[in-house]
Amino acid sequence: MINFRYLLLAAGLLPACSALAQTVPAATTAVAPATYTVTGRVTDRSTGQGLPGVTVLVKGTNIGVSTQADGTYQIKVPDTGKMLVFSSIGFIVREVKLTGQQVVNIGLATDSKALGEVVVSAYGVEKRAAGIRIRGSGAKGQIANDNASYGRPFYPAPRPEPGAGETYASVTENGFHVAQKEPLSTFSIDVDAASYSNVRRFLQQGQLPPPDAVRVEEMLNYFQYDYPQPAASAAEPFRVLTEQAQCPWNPAHQLVQVALQARKVPNAQLAPANLVFLIDVSGSMQGADRLGLVQQGLKLLVKELRPQDKVALVVYAGAAGTVLPPTAGTERATILRAIENLTAGGSTAGGAGLRLAYDVARQHFDQQGNNRVILCTDGDFNVGEQSDAAMERLVVQERESGVFLTVLGVGQGNYQDQKMELLADKGNGNYAYLDNLDEARRVLVQQFGGTLFTLAQDVKLQVEFNPARVREYRLVGYENRLLAAQDFNNDRKDAGELGSGHTVTALYEIVPVGAPATVDALKYQPTPATPAALASAELLTVKVRYKEPRGQTSRLLTLPLTGLARPLAEASENLRFAAAVAQFGMLLRQSDYRGTATYWATAQLADGARRFDPDGYRAELVRLVKLAEGLHPDPAYGAR
Known part of the structure; x- marks a missing residue:
């Protein structure tokens, strides 16, 4: 049986049981200083x-x-x-x-x-x-x-030392594939950006991150790119873009950029929001970098709410309970009071909290709106469902209701990155790590539409390579988003979601026909020779499948890429900066595929691609690269 007295005590909401307004302290005669x-x-x-x-x-x-x-x-x-x-x-x-x-x-x-x-x-x-x-x-x-x-x-x-006791999913880096034998590369999009802010936390504390904490695709997709918006007349909610250039870490290879730019919908035009804040108030959430940071971040979000939006507040510690029923966005003082009254203490019944939050969201489901649970936690569940498999089953079952999931991670030492990435992935949502209040502002205010409003769901990409021009290829990152070729046309296969204004960037390292192969030719099973194609022939074709936010049947887009790879110096700033980010990630992971990359070369490449930097994050990346160079024990990584 749920001990609601304990729960409300943990949430700081006693003596209120039926009305939150009863928690407001009596008025005093104290005058605030000027x-x-x-x-x-x-x-x-x-x-x-x-x-x-x-x-x-x-x-x-x-x-x-x-x-x-x-x-x-x-x-x-x-x-x-x-x-x-x-x-x-x-x-x-x-x-x-x-x-x-x-x-x-x-x-x-x-x-x-x-x-x-x-x-x-x-x-x-x-x-x-x-x-x-x-x-x-x-x-x-x-x-x-x-x-x-x-x-x-x-x-x-x-x-404890940063990273000690934290869990990260093991990542086996993508290798090269022979285009003649495996011409198709299929994966789900990923708009999560948690890895980059987590990597930043380690570097700013004077420590290199664990290799498995570095997910290159999340580092790539942290940044804004100067991609053109979809045409106003376009039926699709996003634009597909491609570009090719010389690969910076292996000049004999080529780099292909495949990108999606979602339409930016003004906040006033976004569908009404039915939001349920699910807050972990267990003992592990004590501290200004945990529950304190969550409270500050949610206060920023509340200021963005519109009259048509509704917010409920569910908390969980040893048990779970609703401490604020769905409340109109105009009642900001009531919502803020509920957030301010939260305190941490007790064990962590994460499964019970998720069930209750989804239940509240379903009860007030808006058929024309955006229905979402926003989970804020360090991921340290120790009551009820604890294993990743059990949590996955719970979230997969609940997502069928049409309620999406956003996961906001905080804290360190016991941080459960693996669990939270899994929850967001399986819950048709996104995942961010808040290392400071500025990051909370970026996720919840500056990217309000992208974080909380979905334009397209189950977005999958499939790239077909022309073996007459491509000998081998390697997808940089997206290791935990790979799909089987047959999954692309299977509308029951879950994939990633794309929000308002979101960008998705993927990079392929290409070994062109005529360049030295990464694998020796076979002696007993020779590959049939393929005549080299003209430069005017297609290098590859990009196919994209997506569904409407509550659609059941996917739509298909295709876009071929032709022409020759340009020298890196002549490539767009978008490609050059993305290449620098990917190179930085490979260095942090000590990748076997980093080639000639060094921190110094990475900083130079990123610094030369900062004309478009509306929020200053590209400049921050340059500073982080220089920090990493000073922290790396092998001086060869920083060689000029």
Whole structure:
């Protein structure tokens, strides 16, 4: 039997049982101090680029914000505030005296010592950023000099070494296939981006990520690309694009880019949303980088809600319960109050929580709307269904109702990436990892439509290679999205979903006819010779199948690619930047297929493809590549 008294206590909602409004404390006569607004921009002093995710804190208080993607910020400062503190891992902390000024622009200098300082303790490895000293204090701990990382990960008590105790699915990297024998390559799209923000978390803490934490396709699809929108008259909700150029890590090979650009639908025109926030409030979610970060992120999302949208709130710890029934988007104060009242404690009944959340979503299903459960957790389920297989069966069964699933992961040390990727994949949804408040803003505000509104479902790609022009090919990434050739035409086979404004980017490394083969010719079973085709002949044909959001029958699109591969320097900025991201992923994975790639060459390639960088994330990638170069034990990886 569910212990709702315990559940409501864990959620911080007692004494309310029937009405959330009863949880509002009685009015007091205290007067809030007068405030004024300070705005500004934080940049990297060495490059002038805006720095996203920098903590801006009013010293001596818990008032703080994170800078946005372009380095800008806005903070309400009480009249009593005397100092602003600017901090970010890898940069020297700066303090600015407040004398009533309303604009504060500053540049931060890099501090290599901050990333290299390691303290070995009984808990494992503890990283200390410049100016920040963490001391344990019961379950929550304190920041010793008020320099708290508000909106960014900070670790309330010593935790295990990053990655220790975390689970990642084993990835066996795609190899080369002979086009004569295997002309078809089939896979599901993947718009998840969790791997990139997780990799960023490791690097910013001064550590290389585990190889299996690096999924190249998720790194590729983290970024925006300057792809053209579908024509206004087009029936399809996305455009298919292809391009070919010289491969940067193996100049004798070619690189083919296959991309999808989904139509960007203005938020006001999106279908009504029936959203159920499913929040893990178990003991493992204690901390500002876990439940605290989830609360801040959901508050940002609530501000985007429209009158036609509805939100419910389900929590689970030792048991599961509904603490906020479906509530109109206009009732923001009520929704925010429910989010603010959450506290963590107890075991983790993830299966019970998922069942209840899907049940609430089905009860208020909108036939013309977007029905979705948003699960926020570190994935550490320990009550009820625990195995990946059991959770998969549960989600596969529930998705038949037409309710989609978004998974937002947080935390470290016990982070269950493998489980959460599986849930999102099987639940017709997407998966993001929140390493700071800026990432929560990117996922839930800037990509509101793409994250929460589906334009096409079960989107599959199949590429057929012409053996007269292609000797061998290799799909870079998408290892856990591969499909059998016959799955492409099977409308019962599940595949990925495409949201408003989403882009999908895939890269193939091609061994052209005439280039040295990666496999020796067979002696006893020789492959019949294929006459080399003219350059005007098709290199390959891309086929795409997709369904309408609630459709049962797929539609087919085809697009051939002809012509010759251009030198890399003449390729589009989209292809050059995607190549740099893929090369970075292969280096982090220590791939057998990395060829001549080095971190230095990767940074140069990415830095030369940053003209289109509306949010500053391409500049951030260059900084992360340089961090990785300094962390790698083999100097050959960073060779010029």
